[in-house]
Amino acid sequence: MKHDFSELKLDRVTRRFAGAGGKAFxxxxxxxxxxxxxxxxxxxxxxxxxxxxxxxxxxxxxxxxGGSIWLDDERLDTLPPEQRGFGMVFQNYALFPHMSVExxxxxxxRMRGASTAAIAPKVERxxxxxxxxxxxHKLPGQLSGGQQQRVAIARAxxxxxxxxxxDEPLSNLDAKLRIETRAEIRRIHRELDRATIYVTxxxxxxxxxxxxxxxxxxxxxxxxxxxxxVYGQPANLAVARFMGYRNVLDLExxxxxxxxVSLSGGGIALRxxxxxxxxxxRAAVAIRPEEFTVGAPEGANTIAGRVDNVEYSGRDxxxxxxxxxxxxxxxxxxxxxxxxxxxxxxxxxxxxxxxRPD
Amino acid sequence: MAASADTYARPAFDRTLLLVVPAAVFMLLLFVYPFLYGLQxxxxxxxxxxxxxxxxxxxxxxxxxxxxxxLKLALPATLINxxxxxxxxxxxxxKTRYQRVVTTLLVVPITLGxxxxxxxxxxxxxxxxxxSHFLQLIHLYDGPIRLTHNYWGVLISLVISGFPFxxxxxxxxxxxxxxxxxxxxxxxxxxxxxxxxxxYLPLLAPGLAMCFCLAFVQAFSVFPSAVLLxxxxxxxxxxxxxxYEAAFEQYDYSLASAIAMVMGFVQLVIVxxxxxxxxxxxRGPVSGGKG
Numbered sequence: 204m205k206h207d208f209s210e211l212k213l214d215r216v217t218r219r220f221a222g223a224g225g226k227a228f229x230x231x232x233x234x235x236x237x238x239x240x241x242x243x244x245x246x247x248x249x250x251x252x253x254x255x256x257x258x259x260x261x262x263x264x265x266x267x268x269g270g271s272i273w274l275d276d277e278r279l280d281t282l283p284p285e286q287r288g289f290g291m292v293f294q295n296y297a298l299f300p301h302m303s304v305e306x307x308x309x310x311x312x313r314m315r316g317a318s319t320a321a322i323a324p325k326v327e328r329x330x331x332x333x334x335x336x337x338x339x340h341k342l343p344g345q346l347s348g349g350q351q352q353r354v355a356i357a358r359a360x361x362x363x364x365x366x367x368x369x370d371e372p373l374s375n376l377d378a379k380l381r382i383e384t385r386a387e388i389r390r391i392h393r394e395l396d397r398a399t400i401y402v403t404x405x406x407x408x409x410x411x412x413x414x415x416x417x418x419x420x421x422x423x424x425x426x427x428x429x430x431x432x433v434y435g436q437p438a439n440l441a442v443a444r445f446m447g448y449r450n451v452l453d454l455e456x457x458x459x460x461x462x463x464v465s466l467s468g469g470g471i472a473l474r475x476x477x478x479x480x481x482x483x484x485r486a487a488v489a490i491r492p493e494e495f496t497v498g499a500p501e502g503a504n505t506i507a508g509r510v511d512n513v514e515y516s517g518r519d520x521x522x523x524x525x526x527x528x529x530x531x532x533x534x535x536x537x538x539x540x541x542x543x544x545x546x547x548x549x550x551x552x553x554x555x556x557x558x559r560p561d
Numbered sequence: 562m563a564a565s566a567d568t569y570a571r572p573a574f575d576r577t578l579l580l581v582v583p584a585a586v587f588m589l590l591l592f593v594y595p596f597l598y599g600l601q602x603x604x605x606x607x608x609x610x611x612x613x614x615x616x617x618x619x620x621x622x623x624x625x626x627x628x629x630x631x632l633k634l635a636l637p638a639t640l641i642n643x644x645x646x647x648x649x650x651x652x653x654x655x656k657t658r659y660q661r662v663v664t665t666l667l668v669v670p671i672t673l674g675x676x677x678x679x680x681x682x683x684x685x686x687x688x689x690x691x692x693s694h695f696l697q698l699i700h701l702y703d704g705p706i707r708l709t710h711n712y713w714g715v716l717i718s719l720v721i722s723g724f725p726f727x728x729x730x731x732x733x734x735x736x737x738x739x740x741x742x743x744x745x746x747x748x749x750x751x752x753x754x755x756x757x758x759x760x761y762l763p764l765l766a767p768g769l770a771m772c773f774c775l776a777f778v779q780a781f782s783v784f785p786s787a788v789l790l791x792x793x794x795x796x797x798x799x800x801x802x803x804x805y806e807a808a809f810e811q812y813d814y815s816l817a818s819a820i821a822m823v824m825g826f827v828q829l830v831i832v833x834x835x836x837x838x839x840x841x842x843x844r845g846p847v848s849g850g851k852g
Binding site: 262263264283284285286287288289290291293295297298299300301310311314315342344358359362368 | 739741742744745746747748749750751752755759760763764842843845846847848
């Protein structure tokens with residue numbers, strides 16, 4: 204089993220499951236991805252999008268229905284999980300409850316036939332890396348959730364795997380611990396200097412951790428790009444919705460000028476940038492709540508409405524704005540605004556993303 | 562956590578405790594009272610002093626060896642049952658199309674009474690039974706086949722009637738173990754054998770001990786099959802037969818009670834030894850974290 208590599212290649216990896224009524228469906232549909240040494244990849248998507256299926260296929264816990272997996276020039280998808288040598292961190296930690304922290308962490312090394320003398324310092328180093336020195340003799344049941352998760356990480360990295368696979372490792376932790384452990388995971392990834400594939404449904408986690416994000420939906424890849432690109436230029440409407448573009452309006456196309464599109468409908472007139480070739484007469488615009496400026500003078504790309512709901516969120520507030528025709532917009536605005544206020548909001552054309560309607 | 566437990570406000574009396582009453586009454590009337598009655602009866606022999614029954618049991622040539630005879634049947638039967646049930650239940654832990662069919666087939670004998678099993682075995686394993694006919698037909702074994710009215714008949718019947726019990730018990734323990742643990746072990750380099758040895762076996766050990774005890778107690782009190790399928794005068798004269806004879810042939814209830822007490826004591830010793838061994842194993846929750 205290798206400790207180092209230059210690239211992991213997923214070639215049209217497909218996994219079918221028998222669905223309701225005996226009809227097979229593709230939980231994972233032709234995922235192709237090349238992961239370079241040193242990269243941190245996040246598989247992002249709503250539950251049921253196939254991201255965990257993809258991870259289990261890479262780990263060898265699920266067989267492939269099609270495609271292949273290569274670590275450099277070695278074909279992996281025909282090997283059982285115990286011969287792939289990847290470290291995996293599970294959502295519910297999956298620590299062995301009958302073994303001490305030390306024995307849990309040393310398990311992978313014991314399975315590789317390492318001597319007791321060789322195991323002890325490695326386990327010690329791994330525990331130091333996740334800041335759990337001094338807890339070596341406790342049983343998992345005696346640790347807090349955050350500590351258990353760090354034991355799980357130590358157990359996965361102590362075998363010096365070329366690839367660490369993480370399946371929603373933070374979803375069972377509370378908000379504060381989640382942010383702390385997130386930074387920890389990023390630091391460990393840097394120190395190991397191998398590759399990490401990280402499954403999550405949380406955009407913030409994916410944006411803050413990953414070098415590249417793979418956005419998935421219904422088993423298919425929607426976009427593979429660096430975090431700023433996924434955040435700022437979602438490839439399609441599904442990605443935009445998932446990345447926090449809460450305002451999606453179905454409007455009529457009234458004019459095109461190169462990449463710029465003019466749209467109108469329901470008393471709203473907007474200019475925006477086409478993210479996909481727009482052919483039809485209708486298109487969908489996607490706008491983030493924080494792209495609006497509240498209290499703008501009358502002009503292009505402004506929308507007037509009455510504030511119907513105010514959600515206070517500290518620095519600002521999330522407003523529900525209802526236009527004269529009844530369209531609801533989600534807008535971030537100053538906390539001084541009250542329910543019932545009449546306001547006018549402006550959004551710059553470059554932040555109005557135009558997609559084909561779905 | 563233990564310290565904070567006392568600080569919870571509790572009502573003075575938890576009325577749900579009343580739910581225990583029927584079971585407690587049942588135990589008192591049908592177990593504790595008969596047991597105590599039998600115990601005091603065993604110390605009131607027909608003749609002689611307080612311990613006469615016990616002295617009689619351990620000095621009479623057709624009584625004390627019944628302990629050994631019963632153990633010689635019950636221990637192997639229990640070991641076979643637990644030993645057979647473990648690998649099969651392990652194989653059946655994952656849901657497959659065949660799991661339900663196989664499980665049902667294996668469990669069917671539990672619905673058969675011991676007497677029914679004995680009848681069937683006499684027909685099948687007897688000297689003129691199907692098995693014997695079949696083996697002679699294909700000339701695999703031409704000698705007479707003696708699997709009834711001896712030790713082996715009783716042992717086979719104990720396996721048939723005891724196996725489903727052990728199987729169901731172990732299956733329920735195994736399916737209680739989170740399969741993610743085995744998957745985690747696999748990603749760490751443990752093959753199927755190592756997963757069983759390092760994950761399943763240690764987590765199952767307390768359950769196996771429990772299963773062994775229950776199966777043993779069941780086998781140790783063997784009676785109908787020892788009479789019907791065994792040689793109740795000799796090699797399968799088990800301790801319950803001795804107690805039966807004392808009670809219903811010699812009408813010496815006092816001696817019968819003493820034999821029953823000895824029987825209970827032997828069971829207790831074995832059970833205590835096995836459960837004592839359980840202490841060395843891990844006995845906590847069998848899942849790997851939050852889930």
